[in-house]
Amino acid sequence: MNRRALFPSLLLASLPLLVGCPSAPKTVGPPQVRVAFFPNVTHAAALYASQKGLFASRVGSAGRVEERVFKAGPEEIEALFAGEVDLGYIGPGPAVTGYLKSKGAALQIIAGASSGGxxxxxxxxxxxxxxxxxxxxxxxxxxxxxxxxxxxxxxxxxxxxxxxxxxxxxxxxxxxxxxxxxxxxxxxxxxxxxxxxxxxxxxxxxxxxxxxxxxxxxxxGRFSTAVVIVRSEFLKAHPELVEKLLAAHQDAVKAIQAQPDAAREAIGAKLKALTGKALPDPLLKTALSRTEITADPLKESILTFADWSKDLGYLREGREALTGLVKE
Missing domain, CATH: 3.40.190.10 (Periplasmic binding protein-like II)
Known part of the structure; x- marks a missing residue:
C-alpha cells in the first residue's frame, strides 16, 4: 500500500480516539468506613456495637463498615493520619497528641466512651x-x-x-x-x-x-479513659455517616447501661473472638464494675491530660491550644 492510501486509513482508525469512544458508566460503590477500637473493657461500647452489628445496621447501604483492632493509641493515631481509620475509640492522651501534632486539622472528639477502668x-x-x-x-x-x-x-x-x-x-x-x-x-x-x-x-x-x-x-472519681474520635476529612466528606456511627455508639452505651448482664455476654463474646481467650464471667463482671460506660467525653479531664502531657514534655502546648478538640 502506498503512503497516500495509508494516510486516510490511519485517519479513519484514529477517529474514535479523537472524538471519544462511548464507554460503560463507572459504578461507584458506597464509601468504606473504617472503625477502630481495642480489645479492652474501656472500649466496651465498641465491642458491644461490633458484636451486635450496630455499626453495620446503622450505616446500612450508605457505607461499607470495616473494623480494625489496635493494641495502643499512638499506633491508631498514626493509622488515622495515614487515612486508614475514619472513626476510632482511643484514650484521651493520644487523641490530644494527635490533635496538636496536626495543628487541629486531623481529628475531633465527638463523644466519650468510658470513665475509669x-x-x-x-x-x-x-x-x-x-x-x-x-x-x-x-x-x-x-x-x-x-x-x-x-x-x-x-x-x-x-x-x-x-x-x-x-x-x-x-x-x-x-x-x-x-x-x-x-x-x-x-x-x-x-x-x-x-x-x-x-x-x-x-x-x-x-x-x-x-x-x-x-x-x-x-x-x-470520674475521668476519661476512652473517647470516640473522627478523622476530620471523613467528617467533612460524610457527615451523615458520622451521625449514623455516633447513633450506633449511643445505642451501645444505652444498652450496656440498661441491661448490663446481657451486654456483658456480648462484650465477652467479642473479646473471645479478638483475643482467642474466653474471660470467666465473674472476672469480666469485676472489670466492668470498675468501668463506667458513658457517652460523656468528660472534657475537663481531657484538658487535664493535656496539661500533664505538657508537664511531662510530650507536648509543647496544653489546654489553651485545644479549643476545637471536643465537638460541641
Missing part, C-alpha cells in the same frame, strides 16, 4: 504497697505516650519519682497488655499501669494486687 497492679511477690515503692522497679504501660503512660508518669511526679528516661529510677517500659501477663509470670516485671480487663486478669490468673485505682487521683 485503669489501675496500677503489682506482682504478688513484688512487695510494693505504694507509689513511692516503685523506685528502682520495672513498670509496664501499653505504649509510650498512651493514656496509661501519661497517668503513670504524672503519678510518679506526685510521689517525687521519675522514669529513667527523665533522670529518675523507675524503669518504665512498653508492652502489649497480653504480653504483660507472661512477663509477670516470669518475674520480669514488677508492676503495670493497665486498663481493664487486664487488671482483673492479672488479679485472677496470677494473684496480682491493685495498689492504686486511678479513680483515686481524680475529683469525684
Amino acid at each position: 485503669a489501675a496500677l497492679v503489682v506482682r504478688k511477690d513484688a512487695a510494693i504497697t505504694s507509689l513511692k515503692e516503685l523506685a528502682g522497679k520495672r513498670v509496664a504501660v501499653p505504649q509510650k505516650g498512651g493514656t496509661q503512660d501519661i497517668s503513670l508518669r504524672h503519678a510518679l511526679q506526685t510521689a517525687g519519682l521519675a522514669a529513667k528516661d527523665k533522670g529518675g529510677s523507675v524503669d518504665v517500659v512498653q508492652f502489649a497488655p497480653a504480653d504483660v501477663l507472661s512477663l509477670f509470670q516470669r518475674g520480669e516485671l514488677d508492676a503495670a499501669w493497665l486498663p481493664e480487663p487486664w487488671v482483673a486478669r492479672l488479679e485472677s490468673e496470677l494473684g496480682a494486687k491493685v495498689v492504686l485505682d486511678e479513680k483515686s487521683l481524680w475529683p469525684g
Whole structure:
C-alpha cells in the first residue's frame, strides 16, 4: 500500500480516539468506613456495637463498615493520619497528641466512651504497697505516650519519682497488655499501669494486687479513659455517616447501661473472638464494675491530660491550644 492510501486509513482508525469512544458508566460503590477500637473493657461500647452489628445496621447501604483492632493509641493515631481509620475509640492522651501534632486539622472528639477502668497492679511477690515503692522497679504501660503512660508518669511526679528516661529510677517500659501477663509470670516485671480487663486478669490468673485505682487521683472519681474520635476529612466528606456511627455508639452505651448482664455476654463474646481467650464471667463482671460506660467525653479531664502531657514534655502546648478538640 502506498503512503497516500495509508494516510486516510490511519485517519479513519484514529477517529474514535479523537472524538471519544462511548464507554460503560463507572459504578461507584458506597464509601468504606473504617472503625477502630481495642480489645479492652474501656472500649466496651465498641465491642458491644461490633458484636451486635450496630455499626453495620446503622450505616446500612450508605457505607461499607470495616473494623480494625489496635493494641495502643499512638499506633491508631498514626493509622488515622495515614487515612486508614475514619472513626476510632482511643484514650484521651493520644487523641490530644494527635490533635496538636496536626495543628487541629486531623481529628475531633465527638463523644466519650468510658470513665475509669485503669489501675496500677503489682506482682504478688513484688512487695510494693505504694507509689513511692516503685523506685528502682520495672513498670509496664501499653505504649509510650498512651493514656496509661501519661497517668503513670504524672503519678510518679506526685510521689517525687521519675522514669529513667527523665533522670529518675523507675524503669518504665512498653508492652502489649497480653504480653504483660507472661512477663509477670516470669518475674520480669514488677508492676503495670493497665486498663481493664487486664487488671482483673492479672488479679485472677496470677494473684496480682491493685495498689492504686486511678479513680483515686481524680475529683469525684470520674475521668476519661476512652473517647470516640473522627478523622476530620471523613467528617467533612460524610457527615451523615458520622451521625449514623455516633447513633450506633449511643445505642451501645444505652444498652450496656440498661441491661448490663446481657451486654456483658456480648462484650465477652467479642473479646473471645479478638483475643482467642474466653474471660470467666465473674472476672469480666469485676472489670466492668470498675468501668463506667458513658457517652460523656468528660472534657475537663481531657484538658487535664493535656496539661500533664505538657508537664511531662510530650507536648509543647496544653489546654489553651485545644479549643476545637471536643465537638460541641
